[in-house]
Amino acid sequence: MEGIGLYIHIPFCRSKCGYCDFASRAGAEHLMPRYVNALCRELDVCAAERLKGSVQLRTLYIGGGTPTVLPAEEMERILDRVRSLFSLTSDAECTIEANPGTVTKSSLERLHSAGMNRISFGVQSFSDAILKGLGRVHMSEEARDAILLAQEAGFLNTSLDLMYGLPSQTMEDLERSVEEALTLPVSHISVYGLQVEAGTPFYTRFERGQLALPADETVDAMYDYLTKRLPAAGYSRYEISNYAREGFESRHNLSYWQDVPYLGVGASAHSYLGNVRYENVREAEAYIECVESGQSPRRIERKPDQSAHMEEVAFLSLRMAEGLSKARFEETFGVSLEEVYRDAIERCTRKGLLEETKTHIRLNSLGMKYGNQVFAEFLL
Incomplete structure (x- = not known):
């Protein structure tokens, strides 16, 4: 087997957003060294047992959570282990997700020097009031600064996420955010409509009638605006939620949609190898304990008929x-x-x-x- 994608999950955040149902947690810095040890051990096992042979990585994607809350030396330890176990193709796409409030010029330079060549910022909005309502740890000025710092650090392939249908968001709010994004050096934009997921603080507020969401007609208008404005600005829609300048489509995410194999390591990570789908245990502490005790963190294994x-x-x-x-x-x-x-x-x-x-x-x-x-x- 050769030419696969590798996903690494970092389940830590500085704070948990009200809408998020991803496998992530805040206030768990004490777990980070043990978690990185477990990740490296799982990578060792995957390289030796699950992949069984020389495997090239076409893409590497580090997601979360917020990977950039991890201390730089811990991230470098993960990347060193990846390079020791796998060879990367000459044009490998290596992406890291980032929150604008968790990066500095120095940390971005270290990430780029360590081999990351694509960065994806979870901006969501350029409205400070909306960001505060979402529970984000950054403000709009930090988002702008982070994207410009990433360019200075050598990242020539930068993506940002925007959301629509957010509490108290108006069409004017969304338009201002999009126009702000279009002034910045980004090659890829993802847009997501808010989904109020069970088990999140937003869901609790929604059930109590305390979440002021835009009317359905407004959300429809927001969608229509995005699907016209972004292509008009040179970002082609290549997937339902994703737009890119020519040649800057997310190759890692395309592998998910094209039925090609990929390996996932870390808490809650998914893999697709040999037409079998695997899912790791969801919680960080349970994942660490599995790996430390010599057990497999895989909890679901399914071969579709x-x-x-x-x-x-x-x-x-x-x-x-x-x-x-x-x-x-x-x-x-x-x-x-x-x-x-x-x-x-x-x-x-x-x-x-x-x-x-x-x-x-x-x-x-x-x-x-x-x-x-x-x-x-x-x-x-």
């Missing part, structure tokens, strides 16, 4: 602007796309959500907006 695999390929491929390749589907499953999904394709095409070419089926602009309706049709 043919139908489930077809569904996954359809859902993930249709998230991308290029859509689902007929030839690749037939090569993977030994049966044509038309034989399996002809009725679903016809129904979605009649509804004006899907378009078909000789080589692909793909969501059109309306289908991108109502993708869940299409995905439901592709359940077998």
Whole structure:
């Protein structure tokens, strides 16, 4: 096996945002050295036992949580271990997620010197009032400064996240944030509509009627604005939530949508190897204890049957602007796309959500907006 992606999860944050349901926690700095030790041990086991041979990394992605809360020497220890176990392709994309309030010029320079060549900032908004309401640890000026410092440190591939449908957010707030983002040296922009997830502080407030969310019509207008403004500014939409300047698409994330293998290490990390999906134990302390005791941190192992695999390929491929390749589907499953999904394709095409070419089926602009309706049709 060669040419895979590697994901490393860092489950620490300076503070927990009200909307976040990711596997992360604040106030756990005391766990960081033990966690890094466990990560390195899991990497050793993966290289020796799960991958069994020389493996090249096409992409490396360090996410969280907030990876940049980890002390620089601990991050360098992780990267040193990765380089000792794996070779990276000459053009490997190496991404780290960052919160603008957790970086300095020195820390960014160290990350770049250690081999990271892409950075993704969780900005969310350039409105200080909205950032405060989200529980973010940065303000808008810090976000601007961090992106400029990253450029000075040598990062020529910078991404930022924005959110819409946020509490008390107006269309004017969103437009100001987008226009601010467009003045900065970023090559990739991800946009996410707020999802109020069970178990989060936002969910509790929502259930109590204490979360002032924009009206549905406003959220629809925000979506429509984003899908027009970003392409007009030179950021092509290549996936439902992602826009990039030409050549700056996230190659690591594309691997998730293209049904290619990847390895995940750390608490809650997912892997997809040999057509089997694995998931690690979610909580950081439980993960550490597993690895320290010599046990595998894997808690879920699932090999999709043919139908489930077809569904996954359809859902993930249709998230991308290029859509689902007929030839690749037939090569993977030994049966044509038309034989399996002809009725679903016809129904979605009649509804004006899907378009078909000789080589692909793909969501059109309306289908991108109502993708869940299409995905439901592709359940077998």
